[in-house]
Amino acid sequence: MFNKKAWVLATVILGLFISLPLLAQARRATPLDTWVSKNNFSTTLALYAAANDGLGTAFVTVGASGTILNSADGNFWTVRTITGITKHLFGVAYGPGEGTGLGRFVAVGDTKTILYSDDGGATWSAVVTTTLPAVNFRAVTYGNGYFVAVGDGGKIFSSPDGLAWTQQGKSPFTGGLLTTATFYAVSYGNGLFVAVGAGGTVLWSQDGFLWIRNPAIASGGTLTSIAYGKPMFGEAAIWMAVNSSGRVFTSTNATIWTPFTSSQTGITTGLWGVTFSGGIFVAVGSSGKIFTSDDGELWELSTAPFNPNTLTPITTVFRAVGTDGTTFYVVGDAGTILTSSDPRYLPYKSSNLGALTANIYAGGRFLLAGQYGNIFTSTNGNTWSESRLTTTYLNAPYIESIGFGNGLFVAVGDRDEDSSVPVVFTSPDGIAWTQRSDVIASPAPVPVSNQDLLGVTYGNGAYVAVGTAGTIVSSPDGTTWTARSSGTSFNLTSVTYGLGFFVAVGNKTVLTSPDGVTWAPIVVTNPPPFESVTFANVGGTGTFVAVASNGAIYTSTAPNQAWVRETTLGAALYGVTYGSATYGFVAVGAGGFAAYSPTGSTWTAITTRAGVALYGVSFGGTPPNTYYVGSGASSKIFTSPLATP
Numbered sequence: 001m002f003n004k005k006a007w008v009l010a011t012v013i014l015g016l017f018i019s020l021p022l023l024a025q026a027r028r029a030t031p032l033d034t035w036v037s038k039n040n041f042s043t044t045l046a047l048y049a050a051a052n053d054g055l056g057t058a059f060v061t062v063g064a065s066g067t068i069l070n071s072a073d074g075n076f077w078t079v080r081t082i083t084g085i086t087k088h089l090f091g092v093a094y095g096p097g098e099g100t101g102l103g104r105f106v107a108v109g110d111t112k113t114i115l116y117s118d119d120g121g122a123t124w125s126a127v128v129t130t131t132l133p134a135v136n137f138r139a140v141t142y143g144n145g146y147f148v149a150v151g152d153g154g155k156i157f158s159s160p161d162g163l164a165w166t167q168q169g170k171s172p173f174t175g176g177l178l179t180t181a182t183f184y185a186v187s188y189g190n191g192l193f194v195a196v197g198a199g200g201t202v203l204w205s206q207d208g209f210l211w212i213r214n215p216a217i218a219s220g221g222t223l224t225s226i227a228y229g230k231p232m233f234g235e236a237a238i239w240m241a242v243n244s245s246g247r248v249f250t251s252t253n254a255t256i257w258t259p260f261t262s263s264q265t266g267i268t269t270g271l272w273g274v275t276f277s278g279g280i281f282v283a284v285g286s287s288g289k290i291f292t293s294d295d296g297e298l299w300e301l302s303t304a305p306f307n308p309n310t311l312t313p314i315t316t317v318f319r320a321v322g323t324d325g326t327t328f329y330v331v332g333d334a335g336t337i338l339t340s341s342d343p344r345y346l347p348y349k350s351s352n353l354g355a356l357t358a359n360i361y362a363g364g365r366f367l368l369a370g371q372y373g374n375i376f377t378s379t380n381g382n383t384w385s386e387s388r389l390t391t392t393y394l395n396a397p398y399i400e401s402i403g404f405g406n407g408l409f410v411a412v413g414d415r416d417e418d419s420s421v422p423v424v425f426t427s428p429d430g431i432a433w434t435q436r437s438d439v440i441a442s443p444a445p446v447p448v449s450n451q452d453l454l455g456v457t458y459g460n461g462a463y464v465a466v467g468t469a470g471t472i473v474s475s476p477d478g479t480t481w482t483a484r485s486s487g488t489s490f491n492l493t494s495v496t497y498g499l500g501f502f503v504a505v506g507n508k509t510v511l512t513s514p515d516g517v518t519w520a521p522i523v524v525t526n527p528p529p530f531e532s533v534t535f536a537n538v539g540g541t542g543t544f545v546a547v548a549s550n551g552a553i554y555t556s557t558a559p560n561q562a563w564v565r566e567t568t569l570g571a572a573l574y575g576v577t578y579g580s581a582t583y584g585f586v587a588v589g590a591g592g593f594a595a596y597s598p599t600g601s602t603w604t605a606i607t608t609r610a611g612v613a614l615y616g617v618s619f620g621g622t623p624p625n626t627y628y629v630g631s632g633a634s635s636k637i638f639t640s641p642l643a644t645p
Contacts, residue, residue, distance in 0.1 A: 047331035049139070050322040051092040053103050058120035059324070061331045062089035062107045070121030074327055074339060082124045087113045091140040095147055098161055106162035108137035108149045116162045127163055138197075143188025146208045150183035150195045158208040169195075169203065169211045178203060178213040189228025189239070194254045196223035196241050204254045217257045221245050225274045225283075225320070232279030233295040240281050240296060242271035248283070250296050265299045267291055273320040277328065284318035284330050290338075300611060314338075356631035358411065359575065359616025362404035366620060367430045368631045369399035369411060377430055381620070381627035381639040389425055389433055391415075397423050398452075401465075401494070405458020410478045412453035412465045422453045422467065426478040436479050455504070455532075459497025464516040466492035466504045474516040486511060486519050498535030499542045503559045505530035510546070512560045524563045528552040536578030536585070538599050545600045547573035547587045555600045566601050569593070579619030579628055588614035588630050610638055 047063035052074075059071040066085035071077045089109035098104035099118035107115045107124070112135055114127035133155065140149040147159045148168075154177045156169030169178055183197035193205045200220020205211040217223070222244040230237035241249045241257070246267040248260040262268050271285040281293045290302040318332035330338040354371025361367075368376040373389035373396035389411075391397055399413040409430050415421035424436040453473070456465040463475045470486040486492065492506035504511045504519070508527040513519045528548035535544050544556045544563075551569040556562065571593035578585050584598035592610025594617075597603040608614070614632035621627045628640040 044335050046317075046319065046333045047335060047337065048088070048090045048319045049092045049107075050320050050329060050331045051094045051105060052322060052324045053094050053096065053120070054324055056324050056326060058094070058103070058105075059329070060092050060094075060105050060107070060117070060121035061320075061337065062092045062109070063319075063331070063335075064088050066109075068107065068115075068121065068124060069337075070117075072120065074324070074329060077337065078122075080122065080124065082115065082126075085113065085115065085124075085126065087111050089113065089115070090138045091149065093140045093142045093147060095142040095162060098142075104162050106140055106142075106147050106149075106159075108140045108151075110136045113137065114149070114162070114165070127165075129165070132157070132165060133167065138183055139185045139195075141186045141188050141193070143193060144191070144207065148186055148188070148193050148195075148205075148208045150186045150197070152182040153177070154179040154181055154183070154201075156183070156186075156195060156203070156211060168205070168209050172210070178211055184223060185225045185241075187226045187228060190237060192228075192254055194226055194228075194239060196226050198222050200243075202241075202254065202257070214255050217241070217249055217259070219247070219259060220249065220257075221247065223249075224270075224272050227274045227276040227281065229276030229281065230279070231276075231281060231294055231296040234297075238296050240274055240276065240283075242274045242283050242285075244270045244272070246271050246285065248299070260297065264297070265291075266301070267299055270317075272318065273330075275321045275323050275328070277323040277325055282321050282323070282328055284321045284332070286317050288314040288316055288318065290318065290321075290330065354635055355613075355615060355633050356635055356637065357615045358399050358402040358413075359577075359618045359629065359631045360402045360404060360409075361618040361620025361629070362409065363407075363430060364622075365430050366618060366627075366629050367402050367409065368616070368629075368637060369402060369413075370615075370631075370635070371398050372396040373399065374635065375399075375411075375430075375433070376631075376637065378629075380622075380625065381629050384637065387431070389435070391423075391435055397425075399425075400453060401455045403456035403458050403463060403465075405463065406461075408458075408463075408478050410456050410458070410463050410465075410475075412456045412467075414452040420450045420452050420468065422451055422465075422471070422473070424453070424465070424478070424481060436481070454492065455494040457495045457497050457502070459502055460500070460515060462516040464495055464497075464502050464504075464513075466495045466506070468492075470506075472504065472511075472516075472519065484517055484519065487521060493530060494532040494546075496533050496535045496544070498537075498544060499557075499559060501559045503533055503535070503544055503546075503556075505533045505546045510559075510563060520560070522560060522563065524554065525565070528554075530554075531573060532575045532587075534576050534578055534585070538578075538584065543600050545576055545578075545585050545587075545597075547576045547589075549573065549589075551589075553587065553597075553600075553603060566597075567603055569595055569603060569605065575614065575616040575630075577617045577619055577628075580626065583628075586617055586619070586628055588617045588632070592632070594630065608638060610636065612636055614638070 045064040050061040052059045068080040069077045087110040092107040105117045112129040115124045135151040135155045137151040157165045159165045181198040181201040186195040200217035202214045226241045239251045249257045251257045269286040274283040283291045291299045293299045316333040356370040358369040366378045378384045402411045409427040411425040425433045427433040451468045451471040453467040470488040472484040472486045473481045475481040490507040490509045495504040502513045510522040533546040549572040573589040576587040592608045594606040595603045612633040614630045630638045
């Protein structure tokens with residue numbers, strides 16, 4: 001996917017305005033990047049907690065020495081000065097309908113400090129807490145009509161309005177505290193309040209009044225944060241607790257916990273915050289680390305965010321992470337605020353982890369396919385349906401390419417990933433598929449019964465597919481196929497149509513044909529191992545773009561004549577397509593590498609943080625909701641939303 005996998009720094013020290021173009025230039029960012037830099041506030045103090053109204057209209061973060069910032073949109077932040085408040089603030093929560101009925105923010109901190117705001121965090125008032133026992137508050141949450149705050153010494157307090165507070169967390173039999181361990185986090189979910197803290201301590205309550213103490217989590221250490229949600233690929237909703245050593249613990253009931261070691265999660269730094277939204281857990285911690293998980297077990301490290309002032313990676317401690325259901329935001333030391341509309345841009349991945357090599361948008365839908373005969377379809381690039389091709393033989397086919405023309409989808413590949421028997425499927429809608437004969441008419445001297453088909457397209461009233469050992473086959477209807485002589489024994493990997501010609505590319509090879517039957521080689525200086533080719537009419541000029549596994553990119557405006565090497569990028573390239581007029585051609589490749597070019601000549605790298613090879617890319621959707629969609633190894637699908645210019 002072509003949206004950034006990097007978190008963008010929101011801090012602007014001393015009011016210095018950092019423009020988005022400057023940041024983009026420094027980080028090789030592009031307009032495809034949906035990460036937004038925030039600005040216009042001035043603090044270098046640590047930020048410990050964040051909350052929002054869930055509507056995207058009020059955001060608050062609090063921190064050291066009474067620091068409070070608020071924002072009406074999450075983009076522009078204002079430092080608020082509260083007279084007489086100099087204590088560290090460690091928690092903030094929002095209660096909808098509280099206060100004047102418009103919602104109330106409540107912040108808590110050292111020495112019984114409690115503040116509240118009824119205007120989105122702009123003005124604050126202190127709550128009189130002289131009757132409360134001594135406590136340093138460490139966190140606060142809201143649920144079931146109550147605020148619940150926790151702190152040191154095992155102290156828990158509840159309030160219906162954030163103003164009048166009552167101590168809870170005591171034994172109904174002895175009246176003593178259930179624990180003296182310090183609590184560092186509290187959260188509400190699935191009808192439960194859950195508080196966690198030092199020594200693996202866990203307490204839970206259904207109402208915020210009567211609390212149950214569970215046995216401490218073994219090796220729980222200092223539990224620093226907790227969240228609840230159903231991960232996208234998890235079997236059930238879970239509680240997720242993290243600790244200062246970077247360990248992760250999950251539970252379906254807040255009673256029995258499953259530990260995960262760093263060798264299982266890949267997390268080796270302390271974790272200080274975790275949240276959940278949209279099927280994804282996001283955890284943040286020391287050394288500028290941000291991790292995401294869509295199953296509650298496997299975690300992925302986000303690309304290190306950059307400081308626009310120093311142009312170096314941010315290595316400060318991230319203290320908390322929050323979300324309003326649309327945007328994730330991180331706060332931490334040195335006044336850091338980062339935001340992302342999606343921390344990993346992974347809206348779907350298959351339960352069957354085969355590679356997705358075929359990728360097309362046609363007939364109003366995206367179609368992806370690959371190993372194991374899996375077919376994925378989507379009309380919007382975000383919500384995907386998965387099915388599997390039905391075949392007349394035992395093994396599942398390996399689909400290498402999908403083409404479309406004359407109202408018909410054509411998928412080609414080989415019988416299975418271990419054989420070299422060509423296979424063809426057709427579909428009128430991309431959903432219901434019919435297997436065509438995998439014995440293609442191939443009169444001597446061009447037998448293709450033992451070759452793979454790697455690419456397919458439609459043009460000039462014919463379907464044309466290409467494959468290994470110079471294989472080319474064509475069909476007038478997608479059902480009856482005939483082998484053609486290519487004049488080469490090199491593998492042909494991709495084929496497209498434009499300017500009245502079919503163009504096939506492969507290993508050091510470019511071939512053209514006006515009809516898909518008669519083919520001629522084109523001389524290319526120092527030809528690379530081509531992997532993919534596409535065609536688009538760019539500004540009135542028809543342009544072919546071919547990409548290669550050595551990173552080379554070639555273009556041609558007259559396919560049967562000269563091809564020009566435009567550049568060589570820093571990664572193997574496997575797929576290329578044309579999309580919007582602004583961003584133009586997008587190429588994808590090894591390690592999640594991607595680049596774009598409006599015309600095919602000058603290319604700019606894109607940071608995708610895909611982390612896996614991307615084999616295909618397409619562009620489509622219904623304006624203004626249009627998308628580039630990349631697909632690759634492990635059945636991963638990445639989307640990049642772009643409003644059509």
